[in-house]
Amino acid sequence: MNKRMARLVTFRRYQPLLKQLVEKDIKLKYRRSFLGYVWSILNPLLIMIIMVLVFSSMFRFDIENFPVYLITGQTIFNFVSDATNQALFSITGNAALLKKTYVPKYIFTLSKVTSSLVNTLFSLGAMLIVLLVCRVRFNVFMLFIPVILLQTYLFCIGLGLLLAQATVFFRDVQYIYAAFLTAWMYLTPIFYPIGQLSFRLMWMIKHFNPLYAYITQLRQVVLEGAFPDPRLIFYGFVVAFLSLVIGTWVFLRNQDRFILYI
Amino acid sequence: MENDYAVVVDHASVRFNIASERIDNLKEYFVKLVKRELMFKEFLALKDVNLRVRKGEAWGIIGVNGSGKSTLLKLICGILKPYKGTVSINGSIAPLIELGAGFDGDLTAKENIFLNGAVLGYDKKFMERQFQEIVDFAELWDFMDMPIKNYSSGMAARLGFSIATIVKPDILICDEVLAVGDYAFQQKCERRMAELRGNGTTLLYVSHSIESVKEICGHALWLDKGAARMAGDAEAVCDAYMEALQD
Numbered sequence: 001m002n003k004r005m006a007r008l009v010t011f012r013r014y015q016p017l018l019k020q021l022v023e024k025d026i027k028l029k030y031r032r033s034f035l036g037y038v039w040s041i042l043n044p045l046l047i048m049i050i051m052v053l054v055f056s057s058m059f060r061f062d063i064e065n066f067p068v069y070l071i072t073g074q075t076i077f078n079f080v081s082d083a084t085n086q087a088l089f090s091i092t093g094n095a096a097l098l099k100k101t102y103v104p105k106y107i108f109t110l111s112k113v114t115s116s117l118v119n120t121l122f123s124l125g126a127m128l129i130v131l132l133v134c135r136v137r138f139n140v141f142m143l144f145i146p147v148i149l150l151q152t153y154l155f156c157i158g159l160g161l162l163l164a165q166a167t168v169f170f171r172d173v174q175y176i177y178a179a180f181l182t183a184w185m186y187l188t189p190i191f192y193p194i195g196q197l198s199f200r201l202m203w204m205i206k207h208f209n210p211l212y213a214y215i216t217q218l219r220q221v222v223l224e225g226a227f228p229d230p231r232l233i234f235y236g237f238v239v240a241f242l243s244l245v246i247g248t249w250v251f252l253r254n255q256d257r258f259i260l261y262i
Numbered sequence: 263m264e265n266d267y268a269v270v271v272d273h274a275s276v277r278f279n280i281a282s283e284r285i286d287n288l289k290e291y292f293v294k295l296v297k298r299e300l301m302f303k304e305f306l307a308l309k310d311v312n313l314r315v316r317k318g319e320a321w322g323i324i325g326v327n328g329s330g331k332s333t334l335l336k337l338i339c340g341i342l343k344p345y346k347g348t349v350s351i352n353g354s355i356a357p358l359i360e361l362g363a364g365f366d367g368d369l370t371a372k373e374n375i376f377l378n379g380a381v382l383g384y385d386k387k388f389m390e391r392q393f394q395e396i397v398d399f400a401e402l403w404d405f406m407d408m409p410i411k412n413y414s415s416g417m418a419a420r421l422g423f424s425i426a427t428i429v430k431p432d433i434l435i436c437d438e439v440l441a442v443g444d445y446a447f448q449q450k451c452e453r454r455m456a457e458l459r460g461n462g463t464t465l466l467y468v469s470h471s472i473e474s475v476k477e478i479c480g481h482a483l484w485l486d487k488g489a490a491r492m493a494g495d496a497e498a499v500c501d502a503y504m505e506a507l508q509d
Binding site for chain 1: 278287336342364368382383
């Protein structure tokens, strides 16, 4: 118990560092680019436009309001993909610092996931533009969006911690994860309707792909103007906490050995 | 009684696994696992070292390259964990193991001051209050908006030292960091260290310059291949060390 209290005190002491690291990431991301932060909105928008063009002329799915369907899925998936990818390198990338000063190591992973969250908040601007152009009516359930992002955020922290510590011991993880992410993208209904799939695959995705739960909640709020299915919310939070607990546990168990491998 | 001590290192050993080559990919790991070659050569960077430093004392740590001096300092800072034994610290530590370890080359000096401050655990408000003093001490007024990657190592070291010593720490840990600065700045750093020492800061000092150890420190620890060879009065330990070197 005492150890846990001590950890909490340390976490509070390094709160400013977390803030500084997130600020650094965001400042540096667009430094020296002419449009700067506008890219956070413009980038997802451009990709979405291309995907809409591809999927409305080359492949056709029977989806109402396809641009909105697409950008909601894309926002969540990009968040998870970016956050975990950044987190993966958070320990190995800060080796120089970790070798020379004492800093709680998880701060780096946490800061990467948090800067991804901030970027996602910017990219909600892109979603907003699509909503306006497609004349989606705003509804009170949209206030639930932060809760959806919170589930995704917690999930990413857990997964990020797991990946970060694994990468320290085995650098292969980065390549394996890159392939895994591609598979994950196709197994997440981002640009196709889940109903297109065979029953078995659909069942698998609904039960084992947490991104389905997060994206569907967002779509239910935005596209259907309804409160998300409580079962999905419950499932989303359970998976998020599970990921967080497992990630934290494995990370803390192995962190003292990092120094020998970085 | 125990409160008199700032640093107590009790029978501490630090182990590194130096596998003949470092295995950090899966293929190699499995190949070696299958061939039963997965053995680690154990290498003890520190062997059963004892060090008890009273509050306010200045200890020099001497020894040839690779004798474990930096490992001992890292152990005391909490960067490394002991494999055996214990380390207990009483008070706040300012580690000067490498100046500006937390600097990010793409950020400007000004932004780096805040980042480095946060690495040491200070919040933004506090750093804002100390900002001018840091810049004044480092004498880098004209270079605050320059990215650190364009700094020379001496300039970066100035900034690092200014930040690390802005607060009076209970324990100051110095690992040959002053070697990069120019003469005037070295003098300035030594004055600041003396000032801190005057206020009761405990000092752990690693240097290859025996003269400066004798001058600054009252006590010394001689490390030889990871083991403590001799500890005690600085003059005596330094003389014994020099004698051993000449043989």
